[in-house]
Amino acid sequence: MELYSPDPASAQPDRHKLVGRVLFALSVLVAALAGTLTGLLLVYSTDLPQVEELERYRPSSVTELYDDHGRVIGTFALQKRVVASYDDYPPVLRNSLISIEDKDFYRHWGINVWRIVGAAYRDIQSGGRVQGASTLTMQLARNLFLSPDRSFHRKIQEALLAVQIERRFTKPQIFTLYANQIYLGHGVYGFEAASQYYFSKPAKQLTLQEAALLAGLPKSPTYYSPINHPDRALKRRNLVINALLEDGKITAAQANDLRNQPLELKLARDPNSLAPYFVEEIRRYLENKYGSDQVHEGGLRVYTSLDMDLQRAANQAVLDGLAAYERRHGWKGRLENVLASGATLAAYRHPDWDDDAEINGYMHALVTEVSPGSATVKFGKYTAVLGPADAAWATKSIQDTLKPGDIVYVKVLALGADKKAHVSLEQDSGAQGALVALDNATGAIKAMVGGRDFNLSKFNRATQALRQVGSSFKPYVYTAAIDQGASPNDIVLDAPVSFPTASGPYTPHNYDEKFEGNITLRRALAQSRNIPALKLADKIGIKTVLDYTRRFGVTSNIPPYLPIALGAGEITLFEQTAAYSVFPNDGVRIAPHYITKVTDYEGRVLEEDFPEVKDVISARSARIMTSMLSDVVQHGTGIAANSLKLPLAGKTGTTNNFTDAWFMGFSPTLSCGVWVGFDEKRTLGAKETGARAALPIWMDFMKTALAGKDPGEFQPPPGVPALAQKLDTPDAAPAEEEAQ
Numbered sequence: 001m002e003l004y005s006p007d008p009a010s011a012q013p014d015r016h017k018l019v020g021r022v023l024f025a026l027s028v029l030v031a032a033l034a035g036t037l038t039g040l041l042l043v044y045s046t047d048l049p050q051v052e053e054l055e056r057y058r059p060s061s062v063t064e065l066y067d068d069h070g071r072v073i074g075t076f077a078l079q080k081r082v083v084a085s086y087d088d089y090p091p092v093l094r095n096s097l098i099s100i101e102d103k104d105f106y107r108h109w110g111i112n113v114w115r116i117v118g119a120a121y122r123d124i125q126s127g128g129r130v131q132g133a134s135t136l137t138m139q140l141a142r143n144l145f146l147s148p149d150r151s152f153h154r155k156i157q158e159a160l161l162a163v164q165i166e167r168r169f170t171k172p173q174i175f176t177l178y179a180n181q182i183y184l185g186h187g188v189y190g191f192e193a194a195s196q197y198y199f200s201k202p203a204k205q206l207t208l209q210e211a212a213l214l215a216g217l218p219k220s221p222t223y224y225s226p227i228n229h230p231d232r233a234l235k236r237r238n239l240v241i242n243a244l245l246e247d248g249k250i251t252a253a254q255a256n257d258l259r260n261q262p263l264e265l266k267l268a269r270d271p272n273s274l275a276p277y278f279v280e281e282i283r284r285y286l287e288n289k290y291g292s293d294q295v296h297e298g299g300l301r302v303y304t305s306l307d308m309d310l311q312r313a314a315n316q317a318v319l320d321g322l323a324a325y326e327r328r329h330g331w332k333g334r335l336e337n338v339l340a341s342g343a344t345l346a347a348y349r350h351p352d353w354d355d356d357a358e359i360n361g362y363m364h365a366l367v368t369e370v371s372p373g374s375a376t377v378k379f380g381k382y383t384a385v386l387g388p389a390d391a392a393w394a395t396k397s398i399q400d401t402l403k404p405g406d407i408v409y410v411k412v413l414a415l416g417a418d419k420k421a422h423v424s425l426e427q428d429s430g431a432q433g434a435l436v437a438l439d440n441a442t443g444a445i446k447a448m449v450g451g452r453d454f455n456l457s458k459f460n461r462a463t464q465a466l467r468q469v470g471s472s473f474k475p476y477v478y479t480a481a482i483d484q485g486a487s488p489n490d491i492v493l494d495a496p497v498s499f500p501t502a503s504g505p506y507t508p509h510n511y512d513e514k515f516e517g518n519i520t521l522r523r524a525l526a527q528s529r530n531i532p533a534l535k536l537a538d539k540i541g542i543k544t545v546l547d548y549t550r551r552f553g554v555t556s557n558i559p560p561y562l563p564i565a566l567g568a569g570e571i572t573l574f575e576q577t578a579a580y581s582v583f584p585n586d587g588v589r590i591a592p593h594y595i596t597k598v599t600d601y602e603g604r605v606l607e608e609d610f611p612e613v614k615d616v617i618s619a620r621s622a623r624i625m626t627s628m629l630s631d632v633v634q635h636g637t638g639i640a641a642n643s644l645k646l647p648l649a650g651k652t653g654t655t656n657n658f659t660d661a662w663f664m665g666f667s668p669t670l671s672c673g674v675w676v677g678f679d680e681k682r683t684l685g686a687k688e689t690g691a692r693a694a695l696p697i698w699m700d701f702m703k704t705a706l707a708g709k710d711p712g713e714f715q716p717p718p719g720v721p722a723l724a725q726k727l728d729t730p731d732a733a734p735a736e737e738e739a740q
Helices: 008-045 051-056 091-101 113-126 136-145 152-168 171-181 191-199 208-215 230-246 252-259 276-290 292-297 308-328 388-394 470-483 521-526 530-540 542-551 562-566 573-580 619-634 639-644 690-706
Strands: 063-066 072-076 301-304 362-371 374-379 382-386 407-415 420-426 431-439 445-449 491-494 499-501 504-506 517-520 588-590 595-599 605-608 613-615 649-654 660-666 670-678
Touching (some): 063 276, 091 171, 136 171, 171 191, 208 252, 230 252, 308 420, 374 407, 374 420, 382 407, 431 690, 470 573, 470 619, 470 690, 542 562
Parallel strands (some): 063 301, 382 420
Antiparallel strands (some): 374 382, 431 445, 588 613, 595 605, 660 670
C-alpha cells in the first residue's frame, strides 16, 4: 500500500502564512498596548501640575524673631520649617534616609520599576491597593502636587511627575527639596527643623543614631513619634541602622553599638515662652503691616530690641516679687479642684505644662495624693513630694491644706533626671505684676513682662492696662515748676489746706496724716508729701502740668482736675517708663521701639527702625529733676534701693486703698518701671505701698541688669550748688503716699 506524502513545496507557503499571521497579531497587540498605554498616560497626565513650578517653589517657612544678640526669642509659623541647603544635611542623615527609603536614589531615573512591580504583586495577592515602592522623588511629587490617597490613578501620576522632576533637577536638588518638605511629626516639617525640635541643634551636628531616628520618621511620623511612642521609635531607628549595615555604610560593630543606645531627646524649648507678651506685641504689629500669610508663612527675619538675659531677669524678679507678696498675706486656699469639676487625675493637663519646667520657675501642679505630712504633686512629666518644710509659711498642715485634685502653684527648686522634682508650695491669689525696661540711649525695649502667666491670660498689663499711677505722677508737677524757673531749694508750706471745686471744697491730707511746715521742693518730692504737690500744681495750673505729661509722650486721656497731681489719672506702665527715660536723657525723648530691622525670605530689608527723637525739657531741668529723684532713693520713699550702691533715681507710687503699687526709676543707662495690683482693681492689702510691693521687684531686676557693667553716672545740674542738693533733714524717716 502506498502512503500519502504531502508535497514539501506546497507546505512551505502555509508555514509562511502562519508566521505572518502571528507576527501581524503580535503587531496589532503591541500597537493596541502602546495605544492603550499612550491613552492611559494621556488620561493620567491630564491636569498634572507643571514641574517648572518647582523652580519657583518656596516652601512655607518659619518667621523668626531675634534678640539684640541674634538669639531666637520667638517664631511664627503655620508649619514649623527651617529651609536648609544640601550641605546643611550631613552624610550621616543622607545615608540613613537613602538606606531606609530609597537605596537606588542616586541611580534610578525617578521610579524603581522592580520595586513597583513587586509591591503591586504583593498588594494584588493581598487584595489591597497599590502602596509602598515610592522613591524619594515620587514622595516629593506626592507631597508637593498630589493628594495622599493610594489609588492606581494617583500612583501613575506620581511616577510621571517623578520622571519629569528627575529630568529637570539634579539629585542634590531633589534631595534638598524633599528634606525641606517632608512632615516629621509634632507640627515640624523638614529635617533641619526636626533636628532643632527633637535635639535642640542644627542638622549639621547630628550623630549617627540621631540621624537614624529622624530618617525613620517619614514612614509614619505619628506612629513612630519618639515623644509619644518611644518604644516604636526605637525599633524603627534600629531598622534604619540595619539598613545602613546592609548597604555597607557602617560596620557590624558600629551597628551593634548603635542598636544598644537608648533614645536621647533634647526637646527644644518653645522660644515664644521667654517673652510671650513682647512677642505678641510684635505679632500684632507685623500682621497689621504685612498680613497674616506673610508673617506665618513668609519666613521673615525680625531683629528686635529685646535682650534675652534681661528678659530672664525681669521674669524672675516679677514672679519672685509676687511670691513674696503672697506669703506676706498668708494662705487663702480656695483652690480649683479637677475632681469636683468631673475631670480625672490621669486625663488632666494644665496649660503651664506646655512649657518646659525650669529651676526657680513657677508652675501650676496637680495634687495626686495626700498622706499625713506630705502631698504628691504632678506637673508635666515631673512628680514631687511636698513636705512640711516646703509649705511651712502656709501655717497649716499639708493634710489640712490640700486634697487630691487640687491645682496648686509651686516654685521649682530642683529637677532630677528620674523625672523627680523638688518644689515649694506657693500661691496664686490673682495678684499681677508688670515690668518694662528701656535703654536710655536708644529707646530700645530690653525687657517686658505683661503679667504672671501668659498661658492663663494674654492681657498685657504693661501696654494695655490703664491704672492710677499714684505719686509716680508727681515728677511731672515738679518738672513743670522747675522748667518754668522754680528751684529745688524753694520753700513750700506743708500745712492743712482746702481747694475750692465745683462740687465743694477739696481737703487733701498726707499719707502719714502729719504736716512738716516749711520744706524745700526737693524734700517734698523725696518724702512724697501730698500737700506741697497740690499747691505747686494749683499755682502753675493743672492744664500746664498735663501739657508737660503730653510732651513726655503720655497719650492716655487725663482729665484736668487738681487731684490728678497726686496720680488719680490712669496711664499705662509702658507710657510711664518711656516718659521717665527723658530725665537721664538730658530732657530728650527717644520713642521706644520693639524692632530694629525686618528682612524677607531672600534677605531684602523691608524696614529699619530709626526712632523719633524729640526735645521735651531743657537739659538743666532734666538734670535737676534727676538729682531730686536721686534723693528719693538716697533719703526718701525709695531708700531701700540705696542698698544697691549704684547711681539710681526714681519715684514710688501708691493709690487709694492700696489698689496699685508702682516704682518708676532709672540708672544713667537703663529705665525700668514696675506695677503690682489686681486686674479687678481691689486692694492689695494694708501697707502694700509702692515701696513695699513694687520696689523690691525693681531692685532685683536692676541688680541683675547692671551687674558687671559700667553703670555710668548722673551729670550734676548746672548752677545748683552741690551742698544745696542735699535734703534739709536727710535723717527723717521716709513717708509714703496715697492718691486722693
